[in-house]
Amino acid sequence: MSIAIQEEVEPIIASFAARLRAVLDRAMSDWLEMPDRGRFIYPRTRANIIFDDIVRHALIEFDGDGDEDVKALHEPQSVKFMFKNSVVARFKKGNDNGVGSNIETNAVMDFIDPQSSFGGLPEIHRVEIVYMLNVLATDYAEVEVVARDMDRRVWAFPLVGKPSAEIVPLPTRTPPVLTVPVVTPKVAPAKEDSGKDATE
Secondary structure, eight states: OOHHHHHHHHHHTTTTTHHHHHHHHHHHHHHHHSSTGGGGHHHHHHHHHHHHHHHHHHHHHHSSSSSSTOOOOOOOOSSSEEETEEEEHHHHHEESSBBBOOOHHHHHHHHHHHTTTOOOOOSSSSEEEEEOOTTOOOEEEEEEEEEEEEEEEEEEEEEOOSSSSSOOOOOOOOOOOOOOOOOOOOOOOOOOOOOOOTTO
């Protein structure tokens, strides 16, 4: 198939956006609640743990829930999700090009090369749900749905779910009325004249 068409993909993914974002947020909560997570030496360890948690939560959310609109496509080292028999998506940590970070195996090449057939499926859109962590790895800096052509990012849109908490507006405070202060200057008392001549 050719490169995924954004106008066809976006409304399909949008109908699952809140659930997809919840999966990512649960995985981040697991990471933040991990005791002594600072003990890991290599960033790839953190990346693997977060990715594993994302996949675990995605399987809980989508696999076997009776929803025929989402199917988990299990592979030996990964899992992808097919939405409404039209879009196949995989979760990936983003690289500097804004696409999923990969070791280029044959399976990866089949997915990222729009000219390749993927899994014997008919014409189907292939996209990545790409996440980038903030500098402290305490939250996501960005989460986007990305179409790619090999290592090139073709298009992307942000994955926005429902807010996790109700936003309550704070009451506004009326600014104080500023008035010019009334100042009564003190007048120095007049010196008494003793009536004596200063020369005496």
